[in-house]
Amino acid sequence: xxxxxxxxxxxxxxxxxxxxxxxxxxxxxxxxxxxxxxxxxxxxxxxxxxxxxxxxxxxxxxxxxxxxxxxxxxxxxxxxxxxxxxxxxxxxxxxxxxxxxxxxxxxxxxxxxxxxxxxxxxxxxxxxxxxxxxxxxxxxxxxxxxxxxxxxxxxxxxxxxxxxxxxxxxxxxxxxxxxxxxxxxxxxxxxxxxxxxxxxxxxxxxxxxxxxxxxxxxxxxxxxxxxxxxxxxxxxxxxxxxxxxxxxxxxxxxxxxxxxxxxxxxxxxxxxxxxxx
Amino acid sequence: xxxxxxxxxxxxxxxxxxxxxxxxxxxxxxxxxxxxxxxxxxxxxxxxxxxxxxxxxxxxxxxxxxxxxxxxxxxxxxxxxxxxxxxxxxxxxxxxxxxxxxxxxxxxxxxxxxxxxxxxxxxxxxxxxxxxxxxxxxxxxxxxxxxxxxxxxxxxxxxxxxxxxxxxxxxxxxxxxxxxxxxxxxxxxxxxxxxxxxxxxxxxxxxxxxxxxxxxxxxxxxxxxxxxxxxxxxxxxxxxxxxxxxxxxxxxxxxxxxxxxxxxxxxxxxxxxxxxxxxxxxxxxxxxx
Numbered sequence: 434x435x436x437x438x439x440x441x442x443x444x445x446x447x448x449x450x451x452x453x454x455x456x457x458x459x460x461x462x463x464x465x466x467x468x469x470x471x472x473x474x475x476x477x478x479x480x481x482x483x484x485x486x487x488x489x490x491x492x493x494x495x496x497x498x499x500x501x502x503x504x505x506x507x508x509x510x511x512x513x514x515x516x517x518x519x520x521x522x523x524x525x526x527x528x529x530x531x532x533x534x535x536x537x538x539x540x541x542x543x544x545x546x547x548x549x550x551x552x553x554x555x556x557x558x559x560x561x562x563x564x565x566x567x568x569x570x571x572x573x574x575x576x577x578x579x580x581x582x583x584x585x586x587x588x589x590x591x592x593x594x595x596x597x598x599x600x601x602x603x604x605x606x607x608x609x610x611x612x613x614x615x616x617x618x619x620x621x622x623x624x625x626x627x628x629x630x631x632x633x634x635x636x637x638x639x640x641x642x643x644x645x646x647x648x649x650x651x652x653x654x655x656x657x658x659x660x661x662x663x664x665x666x667x668x669x670x671x672x673x674x675x676x677x678x679x680x681x682x683x684x685x686x687x688x689x690x691x692x693x694x695x696x697x698x699x700x701x702x703x704x705x706x707x708x709x710x
Numbered sequence: 711x712x713x714x715x716x717x718x719x720x721x722x723x724x725x726x727x728x729x730x731x732x733x734x735x736x737x738x739x740x741x742x743x744x745x746x747x748x749x750x751x752x753x754x755x756x757x758x759x760x761x762x763x764x765x766x767x768x769x770x771x772x773x774x775x776x777x778x779x780x781x782x783x784x785x786x787x788x789x790x791x792x793x794x795x796x797x798x799x800x801x802x803x804x805x806x807x808x809x810x811x812x813x814x815x816x817x818x819x820x821x822x823x824x825x826x827x828x829x830x831x832x833x834x835x836x837x838x839x840x841x842x843x844x845x846x847x848x849x850x851x852x853x854x855x856x857x858x859x860x861x862x863x864x865x866x867x868x869x870x871x872x873x874x875x876x877x878x879x880x881x882x883x884x885x886x887x888x889x890x891x892x893x894x895x896x897x898x899x900x901x902x903x904x905x906x907x908x909x910x911x912x913x914x915x916x917x918x919x920x921x922x923x924x925x926x927x928x929x930x931x932x933x934x935x936x937x938x939x940x941x942x943x944x945x946x947x948x949x950x951x952x953x954x955x956x957x958x959x960x961x962x963x964x965x966x967x968x969x970x971x972x973x974x975x976x977x978x979x980x981x982x983x984x985x986x987x988x989x990x991x992x993x994x995x996x997x998x999x
Contacts, residue, residue, distance in 0.1 A: 445803045452800060453817045455875070460820065462843055463832045478846045525729030534722060540730075547737045551936050551984060553957045554977040557970045558743035559736060561754075581732030611713060611721045640825035642939045643957075647965060658827035662943050665831060674835045681828045692823040696816065699823065703880065704887045 460685075467491065467679040474674055490679040494664070499652055500680060503660040507684070510575045510656055511638040517580035518634040519627055526589025527615055531601075541590075544583040552643065560647055570651040579638060585630055592626035593619070625698075632695050633702040639688055657684035747974035754968050765975035775976065777951060778959040781866065785955065786934040788870040789877075793930055794923065796874060797881025802915065804882070805889040815886070819879040826876070826939035833872040834859060834944050862952035865945050869953060873940055877933075881926045888922025889915070924995040928988055935984045956980050 461481070466474070468486040494500055529541050559578060568574030596619065604614040642658040649655055655663065661680050665672045692699055713721050748765060752758035769775050804815055821829060836843050837858040845855035856864045896914050905913070916923070938957040941947060947954040947962075956976065964973035 445806060446808055449800070449803045449808055449814055452803075453814055456817050456820060456879075458843075459829075459832045459836060459875075462836060463828075466835065475841060477841070478849070479841060479843055481843075521729045521732060524725045528722065528725040528729075532722060532725065543738065544733065547733065547741060549985065550741050551932075551957075551977070551981060553936060553938075553960050554744050554974075554981050555737065555740035556961070556977070557747060557964050557974050558740035560964070561970075562735065562740065577732075578736040581729060581736050583733060583737065586729055586733075612724065615725075636823060640827075642825065642827050642942075643961070646942075647961070658825045658939075661827050661831060665834075665943075674838075677831055678835065681831055685824050685828050688823050688825070689820065692819070693816070696819075700819070700883050703822075704884055 463678050463681055466675050467682045469675050490675040494676040494679045503655050507657040511635050513576045514579050514638040515631050515634040518585050522585030522589045525586045527593050529590045530593035547583045569648045570654050574648045588630050628698040629702040632698045744974045747971050748978050750971040752970040765972050778954045778956050782955045785937050789873050789934050790930045792874045793877050793881055796878040801882045801885035818882055821876040822879045827943055829876050830940045830943035859945050860949055862949050865953045869940055884926045885922050888919045892918045932984055
């Protein structure tokens with residue numbers, strides 16, 4: 434009896450250590466490969482610690498591909514999408530939570546219904562709309578269509594419904610209009626909801642692959658995932674894995690930093706929504 | 711909302727307008743358009759023509775579509791149970807008293823915040839038959855590793871394992887939230903009654919965790935029907951078409967062959983599959999919990 438009780442946690446901890454090792458090895462291998470000269474890639478058996486670590490792959494990937502521009506694109510698109518989503522979703526979430534108007538419930542259920550439809554269903558018409566606007570191979574096409582999600586509106590509405598109405602009523606007695614009340618009274622206390630939705634939107638945008646793949650072919654407008662996928666195929670003969678891994682490290686580090694700084698909001702967003710970005 | 715008359719409409723338009731216009735133009739509109747498109751033939755060059763259910767008829771005879779459907783189901787059948795088991799195991803282990811628990815949780819969560827393209831690339835390199843780390847380590851154990859992504863019978867298992875690696879942390883956080891809601895007293899009481907840890911897991915944890923498990927299950931199912939990024943980057947549907955999946959077919963039909971109507975029809979089949987499966991599982995959940 435006693436033995437069984439004490440063996441369990443030890444085995445559990447051991448399993449967790451092994452599991453964590455399996456989780457970390459690919460990241461370590463990514464970093465290790467990105468620091469190797471091309472010749473070291475073909476050494477058998479492969480060395481985990483590079484014999485002669487070099488930053489050459491980083492220099493090479495930045496010069497043979499517009500990686501810095503791509504990095505800037507990813508940052509711009511993710512930040513703009515996030516800002517847009519926060520504004521659009523908080524305004525509409527507030528309307529659904531507080532305003533009384535005809536057809537509100539029906540409209541809200543309409544919003545929810547769109548969440549059930551997979552993105553693959555909309556890609557053909559969406560592509561045609563974006564092409565009609567002349568937004569392919571440009572920032573507008575990457576940013577604008579991704580700013581509007583029923584999920585964001587839903588999340589903000591849920592949050593606003595938890596705020597007691599007395600807060601706004603006090604402001605209205607002072608003669609403030611709805612917009613002024615929203616900006617001065619509501620927005621300052623919406624921090625947690627903004628953080629959850631913001632992190633989520635940023636991550637989804639930073640990691641998005643399918644949409645940029647469909648509308649961008651010009652390297653100048655690629656975002657990181659699309660650039661990486663392109664990078665693996667552009668070298669004649671064989672994929673230069675040290676360059677590809679250098680690019681991968683460049684793309685992964687910012688997201689890991691964001692995650693470590695904002696762990697709580699990332700996890701909160703995912704557990705409530707079930708979405709992964 | 712305290713404004714009256716015309717001002718009232720102005721305020722409503724200000725708050726709801728941006729979202730409504732955007733959702734109609736970029737979400738709801740495309741959904742409706744896609745449904746209409748599914749009954750047309752359209753190559754983007756000439757105007758679309760109405761063809762009734764011909765796209766769906768053709769789908770039923772399209773061997774590539776059936777292969778993609780079969781591969782998608784294979785992926786789902788391998789990925790969903792595996793990721794639930796690993797996610798549950800990690801969640802249970804990290805819910806107990808483990809040193810540096812927070813750090814371990816963060817480690818298991820790292821792949822979740824990493825983009826699919828980055829994950830797919832690093833695994834493609836790890837699984838390289840000649841120079842990859844996996845086969846090198848297997849060789850040290852005296853095992854001749856397979857060609858992984860280059861072997862038609864190993865390609866899908868490779869994609870499945872990579873996906874399980876990436877999403878274990880995701881299932882973990884959902885289940886951890888559920889585990890933390892289970893009152894400690896249940897474990898104390900069953901412990902006093904002489905239940906072993908395994909018995910506690912089977913008779914206390916899993917039943918009480920059922921809603922969270924179903925949530926994770928449903929999400930995993932919905933996601934795995936839409937598997938795309940990892941397949942596109944790791945195999946491109948190959949080798950010899952062994953890993954073609956539905957979304958990859960839809961993208962290819964629409965954007966490589968310019969068969970917009972046909973692709974739309976296929977996407978609605980995907981929708982129905984997801985809808986029916988999710989519905990069936992929610993029914994199952996109601997009976998169980």
